[in-house]
Amino acid sequence: MSTVNATIxxxxxxxxxxxxxxxxxxxxxxxxxxMPLTIIGSVFLLLAFIPIPGYGDLMASIxxxxxxxxxxxxxxxxxDILALIGVFGIAYSWVQNEGYQGVSAGIFAIVSLLILxxxxxxxxxxxxxxxxxxxxYMGGKGMIVAIFVGIFVGWLYSWCMxxxxxxxxxxxxxxxxxxAFIALIPGALIIxxxxxxxxxxxxxxxxxxxxxxxxxxxxxxQGLSDSLGGVIIVALLISLLWWCGVHGSxxxxxxxxxxxxxxxxxxxxxxxxxxQLIAGENAKIVTNQFIDQYITFGGAGLTLGLVVCxxxxxxxxxxxxxxxxxxxxxxxxxxxxxxFAFPIVFNPFMLIPFLAAPVISVxxxxxxxxxxxxxxxxxxSVPWTTPMIISGFIVGGWKAAMLQVAVFLMTVCVYYPxxxxxxxxxxxxxxxxTDANEDxxxxxxxx
Numbered sequence: 001m002s003t004v005n006a007t008i009x010x011x012x013x014x015x016x017x018x019x020x021x022x023x024x025x026x027x028x029x030x031x032x033x034x035m036p037l038t039i040i041g042s043v044f045l046l047l048a049f050i051p052i053p054g055y056g057d058l059m060a061s062i063x064x065x066x067x068x069x070x071x072x073x074x075x076x077x078x079x080d081i082l083a084l085i086g087v088f089g090i091a092y093s094w095v096q097n098e099g100y101q102g103v104s105a106g107i108f109a110i111v112s113l114l115i116l117x118x119x120x121x122x123x124x125x126x127x128x129x130x131x132x133x134x135x136x137y138m139g140g141k142g143m144i145v146a147i148f149v150g151i152f153v154g155w156l157y158s159w160c161m162x163x164x165x166x167x168x169x170x171x172x173x174x175x176x177x178x179x180a181f182i183a184l185i186p187g188a189l190i191i192x193x194x195x196x197x198x199x200x201x202x203x204x205x206x207x208x209x210x211x212x213x214x215x216x217x218x219x220x221x222q223g224l225s226d227s228l229g230g231v232i233i234v235a236l237l238i239s240l241l242w243w244c245g246v247h248g249s250x251x252x253x254x255x256x257x258x259x260x261x262x263x264x265x266x267x268x269x270x271x272x273x274x275x276q277l278i279a280g281e282n283a284k285i286v287t288n289q290f291i292d293q294y295i296t297f298g299g300a301g302l303t304l305g306l307v308v309c310x311x312x313x314x315x316x317x318x319x320x321x322x323x324x325x326x327x328x329x330x331x332x333x334x335x336x337x338x339x340f341a342f343p344i345v346f347n348p349f350m351l352i353p354f355l356a357a358p359v360i361s362v363x364x365x366x367x368x369x370x371x372x373x374x375x376x377x378x379x380x381s382v383p384w385t386t387p388m389i390i391s392g393f394i395v396g397g398w399k400a401a402m403l404q405v406a407v408f409l410m411t412v413c414v415y416y417p418x419x420x421x422x423x424x425x426x427x428x429x430x431x432x433x434t435d436a437n438e439d440x441x442x443x444x445x446x447x
Contacts, residue, residue, distance in 0.1 A: 027258070045071070045379055084113065084138045087147075104182075108157065108191065119133070157190065166184075197209055238300050267287065288381060297407075298408070305412040389404055
């Protein structure tokens with residue numbers, strides 16, 4: 001274990017330098033802007049696909065065959081513009097982190113993404129319809145290009161601010177007017193750069209940079225994220241970072257989140273086209289629901305099983321009390337009390353189950369989905385604090401909820417022997433402390 005600790009100590013400074021870099025921080029903070037849209041959009045999407053047999057037929061008999069159309073209006077206005085909101089958030093967060101006003105940068109990022117995209121769509125007969133914004137690349141397909149554009153705009157805008165490439169108005173000019181003039185030169189450079197990039201890709205490839213990045217970068221990344229090895233690495237990184245005292249869920253989620261969200265949106269697009277989702281063929285297995293509802297429910301490391309072990313089997317006062325304190329937060333997927341009070345952080349003995357439980361869960365869930373026992377997840381998502389079983393049922397029906405129960409029972413079995421070993425040590429320490437206190441009391445009486 002000393003070798004493991006030494007290796008981690010050598011690697012962690014580089015890891016932390018990476019996760020605290022400006023691009024990564026901007027991506028993490030920027031895509032948080034999309035969270036309200038995905039949650040609200042999920043409510044309307046769930047209303048269209050409540051996993052109850054006969055629900056669709058009942059609604060059609062009441063509201064007619066097109067009863068889902070109003071729901072699609074909201075779904076399309078939320079999920080289909082996630083890249084547009086993401087690019088705003090990334091540019092805004094970059095500039096804000098640099099100490100400048102970020103709203104103008106976010107607006108120019110949206111404009112830049114629109115310039116780089118097509119301004120037409122193809123009709124069914126092959127004719128071109130101009131003057132439109134193609135939503136196909138404003139949602140899941142535009143996630144990666146949104147990251148690049150947001151980072152580029154945030155960097156260029158901040159660079160202009162640092163170099164004082166701005167138009168400063170005299171004192172007394174209203175602040176709103178002054179801010180508009182301050183943004184003119186950075187905005188002009190951003191728009192002109194986007195203009196040149198569009199010309200280059202259009203003349204060189206007869207494609208936009210958006211489609212090039214999707215075809216040659218985002219599609220392979222989605223395939224890599226959808227692999228068994230890829231999701232195992234994600235699970236290991238989340239737990240390992242938490243074991244080092246770093247918020248692994250936020251760090252890894254901020255990086256991988258846009259890609260696995262794109263996987264879910266791709267599944268949703270197939271479903272809306274009337275296609276049956278078949279894992280490993282047309283549908284993605286690893287989505288944001290896979291990670292949130294099966295790798296981190298109860299908290300990173302799936303520690304809800306550990307909490308239940310403490311409640312049911314612990315004999316030491318320390319772990320009995322910790323189990324009582326940690327159970328309610330654990331139900332709502334908050335496990336800092338366990339991480340830092342058990343403790344799991346830098347505890348070599350607990351590193352084994354803390355890594356093993358998520359990896360075993362990955363294997364269980366991946367092969368369950370791959371074999372069609374549970375259908376691949378779509379765009380329906382829930383707040384990360386939604387308790388187990390409820391979250392599983394919402395995102396995938398009763399089978400998905402039962403899969404969560406199976407994973408939870410597995411974690412109880414994985415954590416049990418390690419908890420018992422720690423519990424015995426704690427109990428012996430408590431007995432020694434009790435004996436020492438009794439000896440002190442006896443000595444005090446003699447005196």
